[in-house]
Amino acid sequence: MSRRSLIDEALAAPASAIEVAPAAVAPPTAPKTFTTRRLEGFTEAARMVKRPTIRLKPAECSIWPGNARDYALLSETRLRSLIDSIQAENGNRIPVVVRRTPQGACQYELVIGTRRHWAVAWLNANHYPDIELVAIIEDLDDEAAFRLADIENREREDISDLERGMNYKAAVEAYYDGVQARLADRVKLSKSMLARYIGLTDIPATVISAFNSPMDLQVRHGDKLLPVLRNPALRSRVEEAARQIAAEQSFRQSGDEEPIGGAEVVARLVKAATTRPARSQKATIDVEGRCIGTVERDRARGLTLTLNPTDLAPDDILAALRPVIERARIFKGNGR
Structure with a gap:
């Protein structure tokens, strides 16, 4: 299924809301960049739903926890190019998607656009308080919001496979009664690939x-x-x-x-x-029938001496260690 169809299904837009462009022969163009493809995709989505944009402050909307991206991992370094772009444009060129939350702490909840939200918030806190977040309001339930967010995440190059796996795992339980096959069908992802993503969550x-x-x-x-x-x-x-x-x-x-x-x-x-661990040889160090420690030899670490507390004189301890050291030299010299 095409990306346009996925967005259409996620937003459940009525047929009358979809604009059909007249047929035309497009002139040859240069290959599209990742940013150009994203921009065209979201411009297309905006045309389909025909929602006017609004401007708001990042503090006016909470972050929907159902999105895959870990907000806490975002940083200035990671978002430097996006910050510079939003600063130059005096706002985010591609609108984020929010939904109203009458019972929530904030009036709106951010469904997609976590990076843009973070970048505008950073600019507001760093000498650009007048820059606002451009948003589209959508009426979405959690399952539709999850699918819409997943469409955007597939276009992203800086979201980790682990984040996606955790998001899919949570969505399976929250929206699909624990059945992975149902989620795979809804987001048009192969069952095997979904299982591989979710498998990452088993790594400690x-x-x-x-x-x-x-x-x-x-x-x-x-x-x-x-x-x-x-x-x-x-x-x-x-x-x-x-x-x-x-x-x-x-x-x-x-x-x-x-x-x-x-x-x-x-x-x-x-x-x-x-790789099998190196086999070691361990023996006691005895003086007049008394164990004063142990010596352990293995191919990886060499010779390890462990001495127990004792009332023996230093010379007596050194005398007991001398044959141990000599045997270690013989052991190394023979290549055993």
Whole structure:
């Protein structure tokens, strides 16, 4: 189904509201950019519903929680180009969609246009208080609002697969009685692809933290991670590796170094799950029949000494350690 048909169905516009353009032979044009396609799509939607636009302040509308985008993850850096565009145009050129909420804390609720809402709010707080949010008012129930928001999200390049998966999972329970196939049919998405998106929500927060950004975690990564995570014998290895990678990511950020990319993170996590841990040899350190500690040798960490509290003199302890150290040298020299 075409994008025009999806918007038409989501908004449930009457046939009389749709304008039919006269047939014409269009001259050859340059390839359309992502922004041009979005602009044309929303201009088309505005023509179909024939709603006048209004201007309001971001504070006048709350954010509908049913949208996939995580408002808390938006930032000036992430929205810099959009902020600059809205500043230059003195407003958002593509209207957001709101609906009235008579019983809500705010008069309106934002259905689609979260990024534009955030950008205008940022400009209002940073020397541009007169810029307002251009909006179209629609009468939508939650299920129709979800489908309309999903149409826009498919056009977005900066919404993560994890955000979409979480949104789909919540929508299945809220609007489709827990039946994924019903949602897939309504939003014209294959059942297998929907299952892959929702599968990302099974990845634990510990593993997600290994990625530099949730944007780096993609559906194709879930295909590789989920089989090992669903194996109880391997899950702990993946989570331990994820904690180490997360610490490395943090260290790189503090030093302005390049982060570890998503593909490399996945490769390291899968390797940690499928590589057998190095076998170790452990023995006690004895002095006159008394255990004063242990020595552990493995191929990954080398030699690890653990000493227990004792009343022995330092020279006696060192004397007990000498043969241990010598054996370790022989062990290394023989390549065993």
